[in-house]
Amino acid sequence: MTRRPFSFGEMPQSLFDTDEAPVVPVAKTNGQLPSYIKDHRQRLRARFLQGGAAALPDYELLELVLFRAIPRQDVKPLAHLLLDTFGDFNRVLSAPVERVKAVKGVGEAVVQELKIVEAAAHRLARSRVLKRHVVASWDALLDYCHTTMAHRDTEQFRVLFLDRKNVLIADEEQAQGTVDHVPVYPREVVKRALELNASALILVHNHPSGDPTPSDSDISMTGQVNSAAKALGLTLHDHLIIGKSRELSFRAEGFL
Numbered sequence: 001m002t003r004r005p006f007s008f009g010e011m012p013q014s015l016f017d018t019d020e021a022p023v024v025p026v027a028k029t030n031g032q033l034p035s036y037i038k039d040h041r042q043r044l045r046a047r048f049l050q051g052g053a054a055a056l057p058d059y060e061l062l063e064l065v066l067f068r069a070i071p072r073q074d075v076k077p078l079a080h081l082l083l084d085t086f087g088d089f090n091r092v093l094s095a096p097v098e099r100v101k102a103v104k105g106v107g108e109a110v111v112q113e114l115k116i117v118e119a120a121a122h123r124l125a126r127s128r129v130l131k132r133h134v135v136a137s138w139d140a141l142l143d144y145c146h147t148t149m150a151h152r153d154t155e156q157f158r159v160l161f162l163d164r165k166n167v168l169i170a171d172e173e174q175a176q177g178t179v180d181h182v183p184v185y186p187r188e189v190v191k192r193a194l195e196l197n198a199s200a201l202i203l204v205h206n207h208p209s210g211d212p213t214p215s216d217s218d219i220s221m222t223g224q225v226n227s228a229a230k231a232l233g234l235t236l237h238d239h240l241i242i243g244k245s246r247e248l249s250f251r252a253e254g255f256l
Contacts, residue, residue, distance in 0.1 A: 037074050041067055058089040065117055069109040078105045093118040094151040122148050126171065134166045134202070134237075141168075142240075142247060149206040149242045157184050157205040161198035162237070170196050186224045193234055201229060203239040210244035214255065222250055 047055050048064060056064075059079045066075035085103055086092045092100075093114055100111050125144040129137050141160075149156055154176060161170040172192065175183055193201055203225060207213075214222075218241065226236045239250040250256045 040074075059083055061089055062092060065113050066110060069107075069113040078103075078110075081105065090151045093121070096153065130168055130171065132168060134160075134162060134168055145204050145240060145242050145247065149204070150244055152206055153208050155205055155208060157203070159189055159192065160202040160204060161193055161196050162200040162202070163197075164199045166200060166237075169198060184221055184225075186221070186228045189225055190228045190232055190234060193229070194232065198234070200235040200237050201225075202237050204242065205240075206242040212241040212243035212246060212248035214241055214248065214250070214253075219255055222255060226256065 044056075044060055044063060045067075048061075053061055059076065062079040062082060063075050066079060070078070082092045082100075082103060083089070086095050086099075095114075097111055097115070100106055100114065125140075125147040128140040129144050132140070134141060145158075149158070156173060157175045158171060158173050160168055161172070163169050174189060174192075189201070189203075203222065205218075218239075222236075222239045225239075229236045236256065237251065238256065241248045241250075
């Protein structure tokens with residue numbers, strides 16, 4: 001008999017001073033960038049180095065990323081197009097590759113640069129929580145979950161595995177789903193915990209809709225994992241649902 005998995009359900013005026021390159025066709029001279037684009041790139045890089053990301057709106061930060069992928073072209077129109085398509089800087093970085101490729105003007109080099117930046121952000125956030133005591137680094141853990149999951153357009157289910165001292169020893173993706181559900185096997189979750197010699201778990205999944213309110217399926221699934229964990233001497237500390245701008249804790253809401 002085949003065991004079926006459970007499923008989790010679910011342009012205003014700028015505030016920044018602008019330093020834009022004009023949107024006009026680029027005329028190359030002996031393979032060199034026109035001075036207005038070259039100067040714009042230099043000024044934008046200088047502003048970033050002096051003021052950091054806070055000194056730049058999303059489209060200019062995105063321009064900096066695109067500079068490397070498209071070295072001889074005004075990239076501001078493409079930056080605006082990507083933001084118009086996906087909504088904000090974070091959603092551009094986390095958008096599926098095929099959807100990014102579908103945007104006019106995007107090639108392999110652009111996709112590669114965007115995904116390198118996304119991977120770097122994930123790795124940096126992960127380094128702040130892995131091998132750390134979960135309670136002491138709870139805010140960093142939430143930041144990591146939001147960085148890796150909040151802007152996905154499909155559901156993802158992850159399990160954080162902890163040792164007896166509540167130190168995070170592993171973070172693993174268990175399943176990916178659609179826009180409103182993801183299949184999860186409680187038996188496989190606790191089996192993996194035993195393989196890692198973990199003592200406790202934290203479940204994490206995202207709601208692409210942005211609303212972290214748990215569905216009946218979410219609640220039922222969490223109860224099944226909790227029962228399986230208890231039977232094997234494991235502790236389910238929490239189940240976090242990650243929305244666009246906030247998260248929901250099953251423990252805090254009384255579901256566990």
